[in-house]
Amino acid sequence: MHRRHVAHGTVSVVRLLPATPGQVFAAWADKNARQRWDLPGEDWPVEYERFDFRVGGRDRLRFGNPGGPLYVAEHCYHDIVPDARIVASRVTTRFMTHAGGHLGDGARMDGQRVFVGLVTAEFYPAEQGCRLVVTEQGAQLDDTVAPAGLAEASFATSPLFSSTV
Template sequence: MTKRSVHPATIVLERAYEASPERVFAAWSTPEALLRWGSPGDDWEMSYERFEFREGGGDLCRFGPKGGEVYVNETRYFDIVPNERIVSAGSMSSAGKRLFAGMLTVEFHPSGSGCRMVMTEQGVFLDGYDRPENHEAGWNHMLDQLGDELKRGRAAA
């Protein structure tokens, strides 16, 4: 029998972007924008089977390195305040194993002419299949790519 375990962790990342909260929020609200910046690794592939960005809606995303393991992320949106916050919960699995379950909160705060974004992921890493360090590295990569998208003026769909 497989030994079961849970490893709870909280990851908090902040970014200051030279873009309005409206533009940063917009980058989280469409699959077209998320596909441009939301991949956790270079040369990874990503696709959405479903995307319903509304309270009570959800999405189903598949992603992973080209030719490698495929991860499935399921998300449900619980609270969306345009240009201020997004609260969602989700889980990630691969090869039929649940790796992670958690809650994600993204806050958008005006800061001068830009936006200070605070992203908090509170989750449990299940049965040793994933680690907080992996999520933190992936989120850092994605948020850096978001900054590049905003600089190019492409973050909104």
Template structure:
């Protein structure tokens, strides 16, 4: 039994207003477009109750397993500025980490600077901070692609 504590920060600048970026986290249909595992994974539908105290869950994994599941709760929401959530990650039925995640949105020129900070406890060597940081960066890149796609169709 072991625990590795880690904090990491990932930043992205998006060509969208803070309101649009915030909505990408708050709107279940929009979030489902970018908040998913790799293309070759089987993903379950996203469950999202975006309010303080509300819960979120999603799961997926490569065909044949293992299944990765995220279960979270929103702790603080300041519209268009900040989202704080806590979440657990599971691999099949085993909890592999518990984290506190903060999303901060700051106007930057005609766009938005998103600063994502995660403080995690990674359990029993089943997950590593560097893998979570890489996965988070990929999700934030997918968010950027979804925002760009929305721009192209608007």
């Protein structure tokens, strides 16, 4: 039996990027660009089933470490101010897969909700580009990774948070 509990966490990441706020915002608003940088882990494939970047729009994506669990994340956009701010909620569910399972093989066995959170991205003009502030407030559910650790790992591996966009 799983232990039932909630671990709350907040993480903020600030980066100065050599691009305009508009260029950095565009990296969030475009599905193809997003698929290149919004990576939850190094070498983790990401597949968008739906991408609807607008207030009230919803994204659904699948990702996972090859040979490990499959994760499905669903985002809902609550506030979008072009070149300035994005506020979205995220719900992530983990599905165990058969050994060697891949994103497209449909080998789903459990469906445990593991995370519910709010992500805010803010884009500020800076002297040499854009000051990006991303804050994630989350509730990690039951016996899963703590939210701050998960978010920090995701931000650390993302090319968006490196020196280039």
